[in-house]
Amino acid sequence: MSKYFYIITDGDFYANDIREMAMQFFPEYTIKKIGLSTESDITLSVNREGKKAKSKIEFMGKKVEKEIVIVKDAQRRQIKTLLYDTLSEFTEKSLKWGTMTGIRPARIAHGKLIEGKNKKQVIDEIRREYKVEEGRISDLIDIACLEIKKLYPLDIKKMQLYINIPFCPTRCSYCSFITRDSNADSDVLSNYLDKLLEEISIVGTGLKESGACIESVYIGGGTPGILDAGSIERLLGTIRKHMPVDSVLEYTFEAGRPDTITEDKLAAIKDSGVDRISVNPQSLTDATLSNIGRCHSVEEFYKAYELVKKFGFKTINCDMIIGLEGETEADMVRTAEKLLGLGPENITVHSLSVKKSSYLKGSIHKESFFDESETEKAADEIYRMFKSRQYVPYYIYRQKYTANNGENIGFSKAGHEGFYNMAIMSDKRSVIGLGAGSTGKVYYPDVDRFDRMETVKNIELYIRDVKKIAAEKLKQIKSLANDIDMF
Ligand code: SF4
Secondary structure: OOOEEEEEEOOOOOHHHHHHHHHHHOOOOEEEOOOOOOOOOEEEEEEEEOOEEEEEEEEOOEEEEEEEEOOHHHHHHHHHHHHHHHHHHHHOOOOOOOOOOOOOOHHHHHHHHHOOOOHHHHHHHHHHHHOOOHHHHHHHHHHHHHHHHHHOOOOOOEEEEEEEEOEEOOOOOOOOOOOEEOOOOHHHHHHHHHHHHHHHHHHHHHHHHHOOEEEEEEEEEOOHHHOOHHHHHHHHHHHHHHOOOOOOOEEEEEEEOHHHOOHHHHHHHHHOOOOEEEEOOEOOOHHHHHHOOOOOOHHHHHHHHHHHHHOOOOEEEEEEEEOOOOOOHHHHHHHHHHHHHHOOOEEEEEEOEOOOOOHHHHHOOOOOOOOHHHHHHHHHHHHHHHHHOOOEEEEEEOOOOEHHHOOEEEEEOOOOOOHHHHHHHHOOOEEEEEOOOOEEEEEEOOOOEEEEEEOOOOHHHHHHHHHHHHHHHHHHHHHHHHHHOOO
């Protein structure tokens, strides 16, 4: 039976912030704003009265009330703190991310360090202003320091290139991306690739004329590994021919599913200058892989990993997920141990996020899905293990609806930090996204602002309109260039 949590506010008074905070403290409840609450529902009211904001939460005779005086400049943060204090006292719980709800938490530490504050000042401020727990603050500081070291001085001409291959061999139960079946839709894939190459050549020619310089390339998806060796050669050859990639620092091919990896594909990838490759097991427990709809076994992952290793890429990345259905803390820790045994240069740990468009969302009950204590203990232990083996956190982002209000965090051996990941999460670089469903942004360093660059998700529309889509992107890039007379 659903448990309801009613939010009562004046109009839309910080409705999203209130809702997000409530969801973090009460993940097993359905949050509602409209309707009549009953005695078995929790009610939270947040209102403004003159210069004061007041909050009150009630359930079965238990009540917590608080109020604060609003200071105009800090209003949003103050409301979040008021809510946090109210909900924390009521539940006797604290959140590891405190009041920080943004998807890029390292940005706050980054901004404070750039203002000239020292590490101690930044730690104290984040603790005081956002109530983030100690371990997470130190990760944020480490990541922000790395970003500052790698990304400065800022340069408007330095850009990242993302190419999207939105096709997969099967659909994972937790997936919320718009991807197509690479087997059933092989004709669409072939048309898509032709149009993608067209977009690369149009946008690449414009970028070259502008004097832009691509620092990192990321071929992602979907599962780029579904492309055959000939298609990989065509794709990477077109990038080499048309894009300004002469001084690229990092070139990633997200092979993705181990079952798509073959020797001839790897040869094509390596010959084209790729130096970072992702092979993603997600879990190293066979029953889990079968549960989540991956069509490969643990053994197949090991074989693919060994094959990739033979080709001598500078950096191998492996992704794993915390919070997969049915996994215990021991399962998750065992996956991490096995990955450490292989010793890839990068390991990315994702917290499972159950989004609306995933198969999983329709098949689970909120009350039973995430075992918070298992995922929390697993995350703490896995991070500890990685750090003790000299892997450092180098990028972090958060998503909504995650297991244990968790984060996604990339660990790296020194000198192998994924530049593309750091650049996109810092919001300090332009990212040129090409292909259906890709996202990008143009960044203006002078004013520290960016405009989004979106591409239609529907593959048929992309195929039909590719010339127009490429022209629009060039217009956006030129507006950036006009800013500094780049063209
Ligand atoms: S491999 Fe990635 S993109 Fe493809 S279905 Fe699985 S989660 Fe989605």
